[in-house]
Amino acid sequence: xxxxxxxxxxxxxxxxxxRLEISREAARLFWEQGVAATSGDQIAKAxxxxxxxxxxxxxxxxxxxxxxxxxxxAGLLGxxxxxxxxxxxEDHLAAxxxxxxxxxPPVDLADQTLAMKMIRLADTEPALRSAWLxxxxxxxxELCVISGDRLGHLGSDLEGRMHAAAATAVIRVLDEHLGxxxxxxxxxxxxxxxxxxxxxxxxxxxxxxxxxxxxxxx
Amino acid sequence: xxxxxxxxxxxxxxxxxxRLEISREAARLFWEQGVAATSGDQIAKAxxxxxxxxxxxxxxxxxxxxxxxxxxxAGLLGxxxxxxxxxxxEDHLAAxxxxxxxxxPPVDLADQTLAMKMIRLADTEPALRSAWLxxxxxxxxELCVISGDRLGHLGSDLEGRMHAAAATAVIRVLDEHLGxxxxxxxxxxxxxxxxxxxxxxxxxxxxxxxxxxxxxxx
DNA sequence: GACAGTGTGTCACTAAGAGACACCTTGGGT
DNA sequence: ACCCAAGGTGTCTCTTAGTGACACACTGTC
Numbered sequence: 001x002x003x004x005x006x007x008x009x010x011x012x013x014x015x016x017x018x019r020l021e022i023s024r025e026a027a028r029l030f031w032e033q034g035v036a037a038t039s040g041d042q043i044a045k046a047x048x049x050x051x052x053x054x055x056x057x058x059x060x061x062x063x064x065x066x067x068x069x070x071x072x073x074a075g076l077l078g079x080x081x082x083x084x085x086x087x088x089x090e091d092h093l094a095a096x097x098x099x100x101x102x103x104x105p106p107v108d109l110a111d112q113t114l115a116m117k118m119i120r121l122a123d124t125e126p127a128l129r130s131a132w133l134x135x136x137x138x139x140x141x142e143l144c145v146i147s148g149d150r151l152g153h154l155g156s157d158l159e160g161r162m163h164a165a166a167a168t169a170v171i172r173v174l175d176e177h178l179g180x181x182x183x184x185x186x187x188x189x190x191x192x193x194x195x196x197x198x199x200x201x202x203x204x205x206x207x208x209x210x211x212x213x214x215x216x217x218x
Numbered sequence: 219x220x221x222x223x224x225x226x227x228x229x230x231x232x233x234x235x236x237r238l239e240i241s242r243e244a245a246r247l248f249w250e251q252g253v254a255a256t257s258g259d260q261i262a263k264a265x266x267x268x269x270x271x272x273x274x275x276x277x278x279x280x281x282x283x284x285x286x287x288x289x290x291x292a293g294l295l296g297x298x299x300x301x302x303x304x305x306x307x308e309d310h311l312a313a314x315x316x317x318x319x320x321x322x323p324p325v326d327l328a329d330q331t332l333a334m335k336m337i338r339l340a341d342t343e344p345a346l347r348s349a350w351l352x353x354x355x356x357x358x359x360e361l362c363v364i365s366g367d368r369l370g371h372l373g374s375d376l377e378g379r380m381h382a383a384a385a386t387a388v389i390r391v392l393d394e395h396l397g398x399x400x401x402x403x404x405x406x407x408x409x410x411x412x413x414x415x416x417x418x419x420x421x422x423x424x425x426x427x428x429x430x431x432x433x434x435x436x
Numbered sequence: 437g438a439c440a441g442t443g444t445g446t447c448a449c450t451a452a453g454a455g456a457c458a459c460c461t462t463g464g465g466t
Numbered sequence: 467a468c469c470c471a472a473g474g475t476g477t478c479t480c481t482t483a484g485t486g487a488c489a490c491a492c493t494g495t496c
Binding site: 063129137161165173208 | 277344347349351355376380383384386387388390391392422426427
């Protein structure tokens with residue numbers, strides 16, 4: 001009869017951690033040998049679980065890539081989540097970015113490159129492309145809540161959804177662009193200036209939402 | 219040694235027609251009994267082909283839904299494709315819509331409702347959601363060419379891609395909204411005024427692209 | 437009428453993913 | 467200390483999504 005709120009919450013996070021763990025191995029294998037050549041058994045063995053358990057946590061093979069993709073945008077998403085209403089997007093991103101160096105664990109860097117490899121693979125593997133899009137679909141839902149909050153539901157719900165969708169779309173395109181740039185190793189110079197990158201994101205979001213997302217509220 | 223340009227072109231269109239045919243049956247079955255309960259054999263039998271042939275035309279079961287989804291947006295996409303540079307988006311859509319009643323074959327209406335059923339199903343079936351997103355990913359690529367053409371590659375390629383992505387995103391959200399409205403049968407009144415709908419699309423695209431797509435060129 | 441090319445059917449096969457059941461943790465109550 | 471309920475996992479089994487290989491049918495060309 002007694003609920004266990006801590007147990008439930010713990011389980012959810014435990015589950016998320018496990019999914020990420022599996023996803024890391026899966027993404028690595030996908031990158032090293034391609035999606036088709038990677039079997040569920042192989043993923044299971046790599047992460048030290050039974051194959052059956054893999055399918056308990058992922059609805060199919062491609063979707064094993066989703067958590068690393070989500071992890072790749074988690075940084076930006078976290079920043080947007082903590083965006084206080086009274087600040088402009090540019091100010092907030094700049095501030096977050098300033099205090100980012102110390103609190104970002106090194107593991108995130110590995111995840112970041114893994115996520116970039118996934119989008120690269122998505123160019124040739126339609127299955128991964130759909131996983132990539134599904135991950136951003138998730139981002140869109142989260143952004144929808146945030147934009148709904150900032151717009152205070154003054155506009156229609158539909159309007160909020162469009163803003164969220166447009167913002168997510170430009171974020172995705174920027175991610176694809178940056179990912180490609182990093183992996184080709186072309187010019188890392190444009191990435192070096194983190195503030196320029198954040199300004200780029202902020203500007204893109206502002207444009208895509210017709211200015212609805214960007215300005216401080218009230 | 220001799221190419222057959224007519225034959226090749228014919229094949230491509232023949233293939234597209236066949237894919238659509240298969241897709242219609244698949245979508246119908248998906249809607250009637252759910253995706254999981256619909257087998258490849260069943261789709262094959264419904265369309266009068268061997269199962270093997272189904273998998274020659276579609277990489278997996280879910281993607282069987284893509285052609286009807288594409289068909290669902292083909293109307294709008296066609297309009298945007300024929301958008302002359304010297305007209306505004308609003309004017310062009312209104313003009314196209316005026317001369318639309320006569321040239322739209324009735325079969326399109328059935329496809330339209332089928333497409334709407336698919337997005338409805340996508341709410342509960344992640345596999346269909348990814349098919350839906352993949353179809354719009356295709357739309358985005360097409361829009362990318364169009365926007366690149368209209369912007370004359372004056373802006374960066376990246377900018378064109380962001381505009382295309384944002385525009386596609388709002389079109390998708392509007393489609394989802396309209397589809398939901400039609401199927402719930404709530405108020406068809408807001409759909410009755412075709413011109414209002416087209417103005418809605420035009421406005422959304424204009425906003426999402428920061429005005430980059432909408433105005434006449436030069 | 438022989439020919440190339442392309443699309444389809446049939447058969448055999450691999451692997452994705454689910455169902456059923458037993459086991460083993462964890463954590464809480466007595 | 468003991469038991470018990472809940473939920474995650476392994477093992478076994480089975481269905482079916484999806485592929486490879488090969489033969490056959492169709493179509494247009496020389």
